[in-house]
Structure formats: C-alpha cells, structure tokens
Amino acid sequence: MEPMSSSNPNSRSAGAAEVEGFENSVNEISAKVNTLEKRVNEVEQYYLRKVSQQPTTSKDREKHFNTIKKQQQDAARREAAAAKxxxxxxxxxxxxxxxxxxxxxxxxxxxxxxxxxxxxxxxxxxxxxxxxxxxxxxxxxxxxxxxxxxxxxxxxxxxxxxxxxxxxxxxxxxxxxxxxxxxxxxxxxxxxxxxxxxxxxxxxxxxxxxDIKQAEEVAYASMAWDLSSELFEIDVYLKDLRKVVVQKCRKMSFDDKRRLGTALTQLSPEDLSKALDIVAQDNPDFQATAQEVDLDIDTQSDYTLWRLKVFVKDALKLKAQAAAQIPEAMGGKKVITNKRNREPSDAVAKPAIKRTKKISAM
The missing domain is CATH 1.20.920.10 (Bromodomain-like)
Structure with missing residues (x-):
C-alpha cells in the first residue's frame, strides 16, 4: 500500500480504513497466537513436572531421547527373551x-x-x-x-x-x-x-x-517445545508485519492525535490499562503499571499510535453497545443518573484520567 497524500481527505480516509482493516486482522491473529502460547505453556509446565530429567537444551533433549530409545530397545529384547x-x-x-x-x-x-x-x-x-x-x-x-x-x-x-x-x-x-x-x-x-x-x-x-509412559511424556513435551518455538517465530513475524503496515500508511496528523488523546480519556479503567500496555510493548521504558503515568502522544511512534487508534475505537464501540443494552434490560425506560454530562475539552495537553493517569498530545 502506497503512502497516502494529505491533500486528498477522501484518500486519507480510505487509507486509514484500509490500515485499520489490516490492524484488525493482524490483531485477531495475534490474539489467537497468544491463546495458543498460553496453552502450550501449560502443556510444557505439565510435562516439565512429569519428566524426571528435564532436558533444557538441544543436547539434553537429544541425550534424553537416546535414553528413551535405548529403553525401548531393551524392552524389545526383554520381550523376545521372555517369549523364548x-x-x-x-x-x-x-x-x-x-x-x-x-x-x-x-x-x-x-x-x-x-x-x-x-x-x-x-x-x-x-x-x-x-x-x-x-x-x-x-x-x-x-x-x-x-x-x-x-x-x-x-x-x-x-x-x-x-x-x-x-x-x-x-x-x-x-x-x-x-x-x-x-x-x-x-x-x-x-x-x-x-x-x-x-x-x-x-x-x-x-x-x-x-518406559512407555515416559516415552509418551517426552514425545508430547517435545511437541510442545517445538510448537512453542514456532509460535514465537509467528509472533515475531506478526509484529514485523504490523510495523510494515504502519510504515506504509500516512503519518498521524495533529487532529488525529488530539482526537486519540480525547478518546483515551473516555476509556474505562480496565481498557485504559490495556491501552497503556500497548504503549509499553513498543517502549520498554514506559511504566504502564506505575501509580502515576504521563503519556505524551507526540512522542509515540506511528506504529503505537495506529495500534492505539484501532484499540480505542473497538473499546469505545463495545462500551457504547453495553450502555445501549441497559435501557433495554430495564423495560425500555430511560435511566437518569446524577452524573452531569461533560464535553471533552479541545485542549488535551494533560486531561485528568482516573487513577492519576495523564495523557499529553502536545
């Protein structure tokens, strides 16, 4: 995909939509990979507890498999001798x-x-x-x-x-x-x-x-280790792919960043923590779990900004759908709360976020 020109609003919109589509697809695959990784880790831990001699390197594994192979050969010889x-x-x-x-x-x-x-x-x-x-x-x-x-x-x-x-x-x-x-x-x-x-x-x-039980455990453990390695390679590939997609799209404008900063303030505490985790993934020095977080939108990479944009859009969409279901669950009656409506400020230099989270777009 060619970089989008800023002189054509329609072209920019189409480009952004295409990038978001790529991001959605990549993120779905990443989520599946993450799920598989968790399952593989569980299998690995199970077999690491079961196998008495844990092979931690390729040489250890080869030695362990040779031991199992010898045990199987010995078992075959014992069976032949017993039959005789x-x-x-x-x-x-x-x-x-x-x-x-x-x-x-x-x-x-x-x-x-x-x-x-x-x-x-x-x-x-x-x-x-x-x-x-x-x-x-x-x-x-x-x-x-x-x-x-x-x-x-x-x-x-x-x-x-x-x-x-x-x-x-x-x-x-x-x-x-x-x-x-x-x-x-x-x-x-x-x-x-x-x-x-x-x-x-x-x-x-x-x-x-x-011997049979141990051989089966080692075989399954080996499968888990190999699968874990493959999943890691896929995960790295997906991360690189996301970066390539972001690099091919236009730079995020000041207005886009301003709207993104405003949208971040509308997230629930749980979704806000997830958004900060996204920032931390591309910036190891960023302390997403600190008691007070100061997030400067302008210092973030385009890769992080576009990931945040897609995540925030989906999170707010789910939040709106959940809010729309409340009146339906109460027989269609309008629900009035004591909270006053607050319009998001255009100046999002450092709007207040729950749990002392701070975001800066300037």
Missing part, C-alpha cells in the same frame, strides 16, 4: 501333556462328554464348566493359551469334573483320580520355573509400562 522362555516352558509342559494323553486310561477324557447319548440329564447342573483333553490340545495348537498355568488349569479341570460327577466306585472316577495325581506330580516339578517366569514377566511388564 515361555516357549521352553510350553515345550516342557507339552511333553507332560503328551504323556497324559497317551496313558491307557486317558481315552474317556479325550472328547467332550456326550450328555444325551449317555443319558446324563443332570450333568450340566453338577458341572459348571465342562472340559476335555481334546479341547485342550486343539486350543494349544491354535495358540489360544497365554501361559502354561492356563493349560494346566484346564487339564486339571477335566479330571476334577470326572471325579466330581462320578461315584468313587466308578471306573471313570478312579481313572480320573490316577491321571490327576500324575499331572499334579509333573506340575509340582515344573512349578518353580513357572513361578520364576511369572514374577520376571510381571516385573518386566511393570518396567515396560513405565
């Missing part, structure tokens, strides 16, 4: 299971009990969970068991069901009792290794959960 040990246990128990199924008395237990054929009408009332060795074998071959203990439990259940349902003098009862004793004898020999493996797996699974 489990296969060894399964092979040992499979050999025991094969001895049981090849026993001369195993045949009644190789298939599910045919309740209807045998006329066992009360079988399902007595036996809650039927089981047989054939079903166990098929499930083993299909990889349906997670541990050796599960296989042993089903084999034991097969014989316990037979013992429970059949009388002591029945042959099936005796056969089941004999095979149960054999499987429990073999199981007692294998049990110490099973217990050792189960404890080892429990410890490794607990460590794996810790």
């Amino acid at each position: 040990r489990m296969r060894d246990l399964l092979n040992k128990f499979t050999a025991v299971f094969k001895q049981i199924t090849q026993h001369k008395w195993s045949w009644p237990f190789m298939t599910p009990v045919d309740v209807q054929k045998l006329g066992l009408h009360d079988y399902h009332q007595v036996i809650e969970k039927p089981m047989d060795l054939g079903t166990v074998q098929r499930k083993m071959e299909a990889g349906g068991y997670k541990s050796v203990r599960e296989i042993y439990a089903d084999v034991r259940l097969t014989f316990k069901n037979a013992i429970k349902y059949n009388d002591e003098e029945d042959d099936v009862h005796l056969m089941a009792q004999t095979l149960l004793e054999k499987i429990e004898e073999k199981w007692q020999q294998l049990l110490p290794k099973v217990i050792e493996e189960e404890k080892r797996q429990a410890d490794e699974e607990a460590q794996a959960r810790v």
Whole structure:
C-alpha cells in the first residue's frame, strides 16, 4: 500500500480504513497466537513436572531421547527373551501333556462328554464348566493359551469334573483320580520355573509400562517445545508485519492525535490499562503499571499510535453497545443518573484520567 497524500481527505480516509482493516486482522491473529502460547505453556509446565530429567537444551533433549530409545530397545529384547522362555516352558509342559494323553486310561477324557447319548440329564447342573483333553490340545495348537498355568488349569479341570460327577466306585472316577495325581506330580516339578517366569514377566511388564509412559511424556513435551518455538517465530513475524503496515500508511496528523488523546480519556479503567500496555510493548521504558503515568502522544511512534487508534475505537464501540443494552434490560425506560454530562475539552495537553493517569498530545 502506497503512502497516502494529505491533500486528498477522501484518500486519507480510505487509507486509514484500509490500515485499520489490516490492524484488525493482524490483531485477531495475534490474539489467537497468544491463546495458543498460553496453552502450550501449560502443556510444557505439565510435562516439565512429569519428566524426571528435564532436558533444557538441544543436547539434553537429544541425550534424553537416546535414553528413551535405548529403553525401548531393551524392552524389545526383554520381550523376545521372555517369549523364548515361555516357549521352553510350553515345550516342557507339552511333553507332560503328551504323556497324559497317551496313558491307557486317558481315552474317556479325550472328547467332550456326550450328555444325551449317555443319558446324563443332570450333568450340566453338577458341572459348571465342562472340559476335555481334546479341547485342550486343539486350543494349544491354535495358540489360544497365554501361559502354561492356563493349560494346566484346564487339564486339571477335566479330571476334577470326572471325579466330581462320578461315584468313587466308578471306573471313570478312579481313572480320573490316577491321571490327576500324575499331572499334579509333573506340575509340582515344573512349578518353580513357572513361578520364576511369572514374577520376571510381571516385573518386566511393570518396567515396560513405565518406559512407555515416559516415552509418551517426552514425545508430547517435545511437541510442545517445538510448537512453542514456532509460535514465537509467528509472533515475531506478526509484529514485523504490523510495523510494515504502519510504515506504509500516512503519518498521524495533529487532529488525529488530539482526537486519540480525547478518546483515551473516555476509556474505562480496565481498557485504559490495556491501552497503556500497548504503549509499553513498543517502549520498554514506559511504566504502564506505575501509580502515576504521563503519556505524551507526540512522542509515540506511528506504529503505537495506529495500534492505539484501532484499540480505542473497538473499546469505545463495545462500551457504547453495553450502555445501549441497559435501557433495554430495564423495560425500555430511560435511566437518569446524577452524573452531569461533560464535553471533552479541545485542549488535551494533560486531561485528568482516573487513577492519576495523564495523557499529553502536545
């Protein structure tokens, strides 16, 4: 946008409107960026509290990620070793299971009990969970068991069901009792290794959960740090863009400054503080939060003045809208207050502002 000529009022007005439009768009984006920055800061603080070793530099972060990577590799190796040990246990128990199924008395237990054929009408009332060795074998071959203990439990259940349902003098009862004793004898020999493996797996699974959680926390923290850096770069870009826009527009005239000074006196205390914060952003020496503030309009940069102009215009517009809603909320009745109307003075050298804020346009 080319600088506007002061000889054409209409051109100046159009130029100012265009600049204000740019400023509104830039300020909206800046507000969104500020909101995102706050959210990122919250995420960063959360993960900084969570991660035990806080990586503060790129080298620290790289070292931390290498540690996590090594932990993940170690976890993979532990899983592979655990799988091998489990296969060894399964092979040992499979050999025991094969001895049981090849026993001369195993045949009644190789298939599910045919309740209807045998006329066992009360079988399902007595036996809650039927089981047989054939079903166990098929499930083993299909990889349906997670541990050796599960296989042993089903084999034991097969014989316990037979013992429970059949009388002591029945042959099936005796056969089941004999095979149960054999499987429990073999199981007692294998049990110490099973217990050792189960404890080892429990410890490794607990460590794996810790490693996974830590890896996730570091990953999310890294995302937050990277996002924070990107947002900072965007914020700098937007500030530079605002300055470019202001530089391309006309200088603010004396009348514009006078009207801006008058408009500042009409702001609410809260909006006035925000306006002073805008001045402080471009002037680090300006004490916006001091008990007494002396603001000289003429010494401010065009960048600050145009930002103030856009902010004041929006603030007074919202203030007018809020004031217009009061009569409507009271049934359309006119509200009369004891405050007398005060016309803004043309001499705005240093008009009085609430909370001892002072503004000077000369």
